[in-house]
Amino acid sequence: MHGLINTALQSFTRDIYGDDAWAQVMNHADLGFSEFEAMLIYEDEQTCAVLGGLELVLRKPREEVLEDIGTYLVSNPKVESLRRLLRFGGVNFIEFLQSLDDLPGRARLAVSDLDLPVMELSEYSVEHYALTLGASSVGFGHVMLGLLRAMADDYGALVMMEYGELAAGRERIEIRLLETDFTEGRSFHLGGKAG
Amino acid sequence: MTVIEEQEFLEGASAAMDIFCPMHIFVSASGHIDHVGPTMLKLRPKEAFLGKRFFEVFDLCRPSTAATMEGLKALHGRKLHLQLRDAPRTDLKGVLVPRMRGDGIAINLSFGISIVDALAEYPLTSRDFAITDPTIEMLYLIEAKSAAMEASRSLNQRLQGAMIAAEEQAYTDTLTGLKNRRAMDHILGRLIEGEKSFALMHLDLDFFKAVNDTMGHAAGDTVLQKVARILVEETRDVDTVARVGGDEFVLIFNRLTERDELEEIARRMISRLEEPVPHDGQICRISGSIGTVISTDYEALDAVRLLSDADIALYASKHKGRACHTFYSDDLLEDGRNLAPPVGREAS
CATH class of the missing domain: 1.10.260 (434 Repressor (Amino-terminal Domain))
Structure with missing residues (x-):
C-alpha cells in the first residue's frame, strides 16, 4: 500500500x-x-x-474507522491539499460525482505509483447515483463513503448515502442527492495558496 | 442580408465565441474593440475595452513590429505575446484571424503560464475557462505535483539528516566524542589537497598504560575523557582533535605555523595533562609527549611523510624523558634512537 x-x-x-x-x-x-x-x-x-x-x-469497528478517515481527509484543515485537489473535479457536487471515474487516473497523474481501486459512476436520474468500486485490500468503499459525505458538505449539497457489498470484493455506494445548494458550502479559489 | 439579419448573425457568433473562447476580442476595421468575451471582463471592466483602440489597451510585445491595424492583420495565425497596458500588466498569449464579416479581426487570448499570477490578481473560477481548455487540469497538476514534491522533499531532508548523523558517528570516537582516525585522515587529506598551511601534533600519553593496568579500564576511560576535554579547550574551533589510537591523539592546527605559539600550546597542554585526575577515591597521574610538524617546512606535502615525521619528533620527546615537546627537524634523524619508540614504551 x-x-x-x-x-x-x-x-x-x-x-x-x-x-x-x-x-x-x-x-x-x-x-x-x-x-x-x-x-x-x-x-x-x-x-x-x-x-x-x-x-x-x-x-471502533473497522468500517467506522475507515469512514472517519474519509471524512477527516476532506474536512480537516491540516490536510487541506487533498480537499483542494478533489474540488478541481467540478464546480458543483454533481460534476464532482461525474469526475470520480477519473479519480484513479488523476491520482496516478500526481503520484505515478499511487493505485486506487477502479471507480464507476452510474447515473439513474439527476438525483440518483451509484458509485461502484473495484476490489481493494482495505475496504476502500468505507473511506469513500466518509469522503463523499464530507465533499457533499464542502459543496453545500444535501445527500443520503448507503453502503453495500457486491460479489468479488467490490463495493457500491448509493447516492441520493436531496438538494444541491442546501448550504453555501466552503469556498474554493483556483489560485489556492497564491490568493 | 438586411442590417437586422447582419446584427443577429453577429450576436449569434459572439454568443458561440463566448462559450468556445471566453477570452476572445473582436476588433473593428477602424481598430476599435467592439466585443470582448466574458472572462476578459474579469480582468477589466467593460468600459476599459469597448470603444477603445486595440493598441490603447494592449501592448503587442512579440512580434514587436506591428503598430497599426494593417500590421496587425498581417500577423494572421501567428503566435502573439501581449500585455495589458495598465497595471496589473498581465501577460497574455494570443492568435488572430480576420473576421468573417467586415474588415476587422478576431483575437483569442489565453493566460499561458501567467495563469498562476492571474489567479492571484483576478477572481477567476473554473467557469471562466472553456470546458475544453486544459487550464483547470494544469492547475490541478501544479498543486498535486507540488504536494507530492513537498512530501518527497521532506523525506529527502530526513534521509539527509540520518545520513549526516551516520557519517558523524562514523567520524567520531564514541568514548571521547573527538574525531577518529578516519576523520583525521580525511581532514588532513583535504588540507594537503587545498595546499593549506597548518601544524600537526602527535600526542602520546605517558604512564597511561599504568593507570589502565593498576586502576582498571573505568579509570582509563575517565582519564581519556578528561584528556579529550583539555585538548578541546586548548584548541580553537577551526582546529582538529582526533583520537587515533588507545592513548594517541593527533591535533591539526589550521593556519597556525608560528613555532613560539605552538610551543606555548604544547607546554600548556602537557602541564594540564599532568593535573591529577580523581577516580573512585584514587588519583590518576599521567603526562604526555608531543611531536610537531609544520606544513610550511615542506616543499611537497604528503600525509604519510607528515605523520611519520611527527612520530620521529614524538619519539625524540619520549627519549628526552617524556612530558616534552619537540619540533621535527632532519637533525633528529642523526640520533638513530629517534627512529623507534623507547624500549619498554609499551609499559609506559
Missing part, C-alpha cells in the same frame, strides 16, 4: 486522537518502526496491521 495512504492513517490518528494513540496503534501493529513515509511503498499486510491496531485503540 502506498505510503500516502499509510501516512493518511497516521495523520488521522495523530490529529484526532493524539501522538499517544498513534504510538499505541503502532505498538499493536508491531511493525518495528513508528512512522510511515509518504513517498515509500509498504506491504498491504502492514497497512492491515495498522487498521487492526486502530480498531483496538479507538474501540
